[in-house]
Amino acid sequence: MSVSFKPIRTLLxxxxxxxxxxxxxxxxxxxxxxxLCSIQMYINIQQLLGGETQRKEGYDFISIxxxxxxxxMGQLEKNLFNENDIKDIxxxxxxxxxxxxxxxxxxxxxxxxxxxxxxxxxxxxxxxDKFIDTVPPNFNWKEGQDYVPIVFSSDFLEIYNVFAPxxxxxxxxxxxxxxxxxxxxxxGPNGEKQTFRASIVALSDRxxxxxxxxxxxxWANKKFGNTTDVKASRLxxxxxxxxxxxxxxxxxxxxxxxxxxxxKFGRVKQVLxxxxxxxxIFGLLVVILALMLFSFYLQLMIxxxxxxxxxxxxxxYSPNWLSKNVSKQFIPVYIMVVLFALVLTEGMQWAFHHFAxxxxxxxxxxxxxxxxxxxxxLIGLSLLTNYRMVKKLLYKLV
Amino acid sequence: MQLQLxxxxxxxxxxxxxxxxxxxxxxxxxxxGEYVKIVAPSGSGKSSLMHFLYGLRNEYNGNIVYNNNDVxxxxxxxxxGYRKDHVSIVFQDLRxxxxxxxxxxxxxxxxLNPFHPAEKIKEMxxxxxxxxxxxxxxxxxxxxxxxxxxxxxALMQPFDFLLLDEPFSHLDDxxxxxxxxxxxxxxxxxxxxxxxADLERIDFxxxxxxxxx
Numbered sequence: 001m002s003v004s005f006k007p008i009r010t011l012l013x014x015x016x017x018x019x020x021x022x023x024x025x026x027x028x029x030x031x032x033x034x035x036l037c038s039i040q041m042y043i044n045i046q047q048l049l050g051g052e053t054q055r056k057e058g059y060d061f062i063s064i065x066x067x068x069x070x071x072x073m074g075q076l077e078k079n080l081f082n083e084n085d086i087k088d089i090x091x092x093x094x095x096x097x098x099x100x101x102x103x104x105x106x107x108x109x110x111x112x113x114x115x116x117x118x119x120x121x122x123x124x125x126x127x128x129d130k131f132i133d134t135v136p137p138n139f140n141w142k143e144g145q146d147y148v149p150i151v152f153s154s155d156f157l158e159i160y161n162v163f164a165p166x167x168x169x170x171x172x173x174x175x176x177x178x179x180x181x182x183x184x185x186x187x188g189p190n191g192e193k194q195t196f197r198a199s200i201v202a203l204s205d206r207x208x209x210x211x212x213x214x215x216x217x218x219w220a221n222k223k224f225g226n227t228t229d230v231k232a233s234r235l236x237x238x239x240x241x242x243x244x245x246x247x248x249x250x251x252x253x254x255x256x257x258x259x260x261x262x263x264k265f266g267r268v269k270q271v272l273x274x275x276x277x278x279x280x281i282f283g284l285l286v287v288i289l290a291l292m293l294f295s296f297y298l299q300l301m302i303x304x305x306x307x308x309x310x311x312x313x314x315x316x317y318s319p320n321w322l323s324k325n326v327s328k329q330f331i332p333v334y335i336m337v338v339l340f341a342l343v344l345t346e347g348m349q350w351a352f353h354h355f356a357x358x359x360x361x362x363x364x365x366x367x368x369x370x371x372x373x374x375x376x377x378l379i380g381l382s383l384l385t386n387y388r389m390v391k392k393l394l395y396k397l398v
Numbered sequence: 399m400q401l402q403l404x405x406x407x408x409x410x411x412x413x414x415x416x417x418x419x420x421x422x423x424x425x426x427x428x429x430x431g432e433y434v435k436i437v438a439p440s441g442s443g444k445s446s447l448m449h450f451l452y453g454l455r456n457e458y459n460g461n462i463v464y465n466n467n468d469v470x471x472x473x474x475x476x477x478x479g480y481r482k483d484h485v486s487i488v489f490q491d492l493r494x495x496x497x498x499x500x501x502x503x504x505x506x507x508x509x510l511n512p513f514h515p516a517e518k519i520k521e522m523x524x525x526x527x528x529x530x531x532x533x534x535x536x537x538x539x540x541x542x543x544x545x546x547x548x549x550x551x552a553l554m555q556p557f558d559f560l561l562l563d564e565p566f567s568h569l570d571d572x573x574x575x576x577x578x579x580x581x582x583x584x585x586x587x588x589x590x591x592x593x594x595a596d597l598e599r600i601d602f603x604x605x606x607x608x609x610x611x
Contacts, residue, residue: 003509007502011495311493315507316481319474398474
């Protein structure tokens with residue numbers, strides 16, 4: 001039917017107050033904006049803190065050590081975790097994984113070469129790769145290789161930067177720290193020594209240590225150390241919830257000490273995600289509210305033009321055709337409202353990435369596809385609810 | 399094309415009212431090309447009958463059958479198609495869009511299923527003496543003028559049956575005859591039937607069948 005809707009449009013606008021219409025447009029816009037922003041921020045958090053970092057698949061990673069008391073002081077056996085300790089703890093239901101932090105059993109000296117005249121005795125540790133938050137692809141070592149990659153605690157770098165000026169040493173940024181070539185010298189019990197080139201390949205927020213590839217430390221402990229024991233001074237634990245009371249009481253009973261600082265990051269992420277989930281739900285509620293408001297506006301409009309619409313139906317206008325065309329009137333408006341919200345969300349994302357996150361590579365200035373598809377979905381949803389509403393109201397007039 | 403009334407009676411009529419009627423509770427068949435005159439005093443159910451035939455109300459017993467289809471089974475869409483293509487009506491209470499002009503009122507009907515080109519609107523309004531009112535809102539036209547608008551509007555579409563419910567109540571004889579002439583011509587063009595209900599007999603309607611309601 002090639003009937004024109006143009007003459008009919010004027011029959012619908014019989015002095016309906018535009019105020020309530022604009023109110024619902026604005027409400028819809030705000031709701032959509034809130035919803036889209038929340039989704040985008042949720043994804044941002046996921047990309048910044050999520051995935052392979054702090055809470056791997058939603059787990060907490062913490063390190064524990066035995067509390068050194070006056071009674072156990074000097075007794076290495078009692079202060080280290082043995083095989084039984086490790087087996088015991090890994091069998092607990094609240095523990096999803098355990099990895100010993102193996103330390104060096106020989107003397108290690110670190111020097112920074114000629115550029116930075118700095119050398120110190122220090123320690124090395126190794127840990128299963130899957131327990132480290134940042135593992136770059138070049139974090140490996142083969143026997144015979146004189147270069148050793150290091151994953152360095154970002155806290156240690158901070159400490160270094162605190163005392164460096166007092167020793168006349170240059171302060172280092174994260175990026176220059178990884179460019180500095182350092183030398184690791186291992187000393188054996190009989191005076192033999194070997195020097196390796198090393199550099200920081202990644203900084204870790206989670207592991208408070210200087211981590212080298214596991215096979216390097218195993219090899220070096222065998223070569224320079226005086227023991228082949230696997231005893232570890234620290235254990236790394238993967239758990240669903242580091243604040244689980246059962247878990248905490250177990251640690252207390254065993255007299256283990258927890259380094260819980262690093263779990264806080266996981267908590268922060270959880271809280272942030274909670275906040276943005278809440279905001280997203282709130283946004284969804286506002287969208288629903290706006291759609292309801294809009295349906296009230298539609299009801300009002302149809303009630304006011306009831307006589308005209310009834311007469312049109314009486315003249316032979318198809319109710320289906322009329323509902324389609326009446327609801328079609330609002331398609332451009334809906335699309336405009338959602339597009340407007342989308343543009344604002346994009347602006348927010350760009351500003352967040354540029355000004356708050358300083359263009360960090362993990363994030364993108366562009367919107368995530370999930371946000372775009374949500375926008376499309378919202379347009380569809382509005383049109384569908386609108387069409388059904390108009391149709392229902394019109395069929396009531398027949 | 400056939401319109402059948404089978405034992406039709408409004409539910410709100412008591413059985414005594416059918417006794418004198420030649421329509422209620424009878425079996426009648428109307429065919430295309432017939433001119434049916436229904437003489438109906440006030441309160442005899444004239445408008446009810448017209449509304450039943452046009453599908454505006456359905457508080458009746460018995461059946462109305464159009465083309466072997468019981469109109470009770472019509473959906474809203476079916477009614478729309480029926481009113482658009484097969485049956486046209488001039489209401490007693492006219493039912494124009496008050497805020498639209500005379501032209502717009504007629505065009506709204508014409509565009510739905512045009513039997514005539516748009517130029518015909520001007521021609522017909524001039525013929526019935528309301529040519530100068532085309533751009534006036536219908537609510538400011540006199541009742542007689544509005545009646546002529548309603549008549550012209552009913553002639554814009556194709557139809558098999560033209561239902562007239564006291565179409566001349568506010569027209570003088572000359573204008574009535576003029577309008578009747580136009581409707582007869584239009585009915586002849588479509589070989590359509592006219593079902594004309596009025597309070598009394600009108601001499602200038604050349605009916606082929608006469609009923610007392």
